[in-house]
Amino acid sequence: MSLLGRTRDILGELIAFPTVSDQSNLELIAHAADMLSAIGASLSISRDETGTKANLFATLGGDGDGGVVLSGHTDVVPVAGQDWASDPFVMTEREGRLYGRGACDMKGFLACCLAIAPRFAEARLARPLHLAFTYDEEVGCLGARVLMDEIARAGVRPALAIVGEPTLMRVIEGHKGCYEYTTEFTGLEGHGSQPGRGVNAVEHAARYITRLLDIGEQLKARAPAASRFDPPWTTLQIGRVTGGSARNIIAGHCAVEWEMRPVRPDDAAFVKRDLGAYVDNVLLPAMRAVHPQAAIVTRTIGEVEGLEVMAQSEARAIVCALTGETDPQVVAFGTEAGLFQAAGMSAVVCGPGSIAQAHKPDEFVGLDQLDACLEMLEGLRLKMIR
Helix, strand or coil: HHHHHHHHHHHHHHHHHCCCCCCCCHHHHHHHHHHHCCCCEEEEEEEEECCCCEEEEECCCCCCCCEEEEEEECEECCCCCCCCCCCCCEEEEECCCEEECHHHHHHHHHHHHHHHHHHHHHHHHHHHEEEEEEEECCCCCHHHHHHHHHHHHCCCCCCCEEEEECCCCCCCECCCCCEEEEEEEECCCCCCCHHHCCCCHHHHHHHHHHHHHHHHHHCCCCCCCCCCCCCCCCCEEEEEEEECCCCECCCCCCEEEEEEECCCHHHHHHHHHHHHHHHHHHHHHHHHCCCCCCEEEEECCCCCEEEECCCHHHHHHHHHHHHHHCCCCCEECCCCHHHHHHCCCCCCCCCCCCCCHHCCCEEEEEHHHHHHHHHHHHHHHHHHCC
C-alpha cells in the first residue's frame, strides 16, 4: 500500500473516535500508542485530573537533546446543530477530499505522522523525533500546558516544534495569543414587578459586555504600526451569554464567555486593568448596595501565548527549505506553537488542509494536501538521517 493510502486509512480510524472536547480521547491515544509502540517508540502518557483525557509523547531515535517535535491535538469541536451531508464520524471520500470531523483540524496531520513514523523508526536518526498528541486544545490548550510541564520534569530538551494546524502547507511564523475567560455574575432573584428589590445579574452582565465592546474599540487605536496581523489590533469577542430563568423573575445568575486575541502582552494587561477597575468601582458597588453577597468572578479558561516572530528560527528555516516557502506568514488564530516557544523551542505552524474548513459542517482535507504533508515529512526524515 502506498504511503498516501496508509495515511487515508489511518485518518479514517482517527475520525471514527468522537474526540469532541467534552468527551474522552483515551481510546484514540491508546490506538496511537499501540501503533507507535509496535515500531519501537518510547512512550510517555500524561493525564488530566479526571483521568479521562491524555497526552501522548512518543520518541524515536533515542533520548538525546535537540530533537524535533511533530505536534497536533486530538480533540475536535462539536457537531451538534450542524448540517452534515454524511456521518461526521465516518470518513467519506468524494472527489479527492476526505470528509469528517477533524479531517483537517487536525487529524489529517496526525494521520500523516503515524503513517510515516515507521520510516523514521527504520532510519539512523542524528537527532530524536518526538510525536506529541495533546488533549483539549480547542478549549484552552489545556493538554499542551500539562505536556510542557511533563517534558521539563523529564529533562527532555527538544530544539524545535512543527505544529501541524491546517495552513494549506504554508509556513506560519507568528500568531496572536488566545486568552479565554468566563465571567460569572451572582445577583439576587426576586419578582419581576419589583426590580429594585433584587439584583439583576443579566443587566449587570450587559453593562460588562458594553464595557468589553468599548475596550475593543480602544484597542484598534493601540495596533502596532508595523503589525502584520489581520486585523492588526488585539480583538475582543463575546461568544456566549447564559442567565436568568424566566422573563418575570429577576435574574440571579449570568455567565459571559469571552475571549481576547492579543498582538502583544501589554494589550492583555490593559484590558484586565480596565475591566478590573470597572468591576471594583462601578458594577460591584451598585450590586452590593442592594445585596452585600453579590459577586462578579472571572475564571481563566486558558491564556495561550502567541507565537512571536523571531529574527532567527531553526524551525522556520527547516520547514521553509522543505516546503519551498519563501514568504512565511502570520495569522490571527491561535495554536499550541506559542507554548512550545515559551518552553524554549523554535516553533512554526505548517499542516495540511485549510483553516477555512475547520469547525464547519462537512469539514474536509484534500488528498493533495496530505500528499504534500507527507512529502515535507519525508524530506525532514532525510534531513535527520546521520
